Amino acid sequence: DAGVIQSPRHEVTEMGQEVTLRCKPISGHDYLFWYRQTMMRGLELLIYFNNNVPIDDSGMPEDRFSAKMPNASFSTLKIQPSEPRDSAVYFCASRVTGNGANVLTFGAGSRLTVL
């Protein structure tokens, strides 16, 4: 298995632009998570899905952020409009039910820089 695949790996954009980050979870995993990592705040859980349905989006910082999971093999995290304070590394992770311990497999991350 190729693991959790994220794209792009790096994104540099200007304030006000729309940013879309993509994630392909491990085949068969029914939970998908989006985390954000910054030096100041560490790793923050933004949202998670179970069977493509958003379960908890309480970590989404504001309405500029939205996430979708149209099918079991694809999810997007969109920021519109982007701001410099959104600069961070965004991680996608997945796990499978039956893995009752909630052990996550992470992607390599998407490093976002908003100028």
Next chain:
Amino acid sequence: SQQGEEDPQALSIQEGENATMNCSYKTSINNLQWYRQNSGRGLVHLILIRSNEREKHSGRLRVTLDTSKKSSSLLITASRAADTASYFCATAHFSGGYNKLIFGAGTRLAVHP
């Protein structure tokens, strides 16, 4: 906050030495996990210890858990330069029908040849 807190924030040792990292948390947990993150990469799961366990081993890793003190430690024995990475503890809290995983701020470990 339910977030785990690691200490030290940074640790620098020589190859062959042991490295000990500590994690404290605030509320009851179902399990506690340790992850490693190499520079520029995603997190990789290392080891999990359940709330009813006190010690666990995996290769050169040893994890302890003291639920009365709400603390855990990760010991890496006979460290190698390849162990250089950031190490995070993550606590699993049952919330909303799901084991929510909350990460600490991490310990940056540097192992010098």
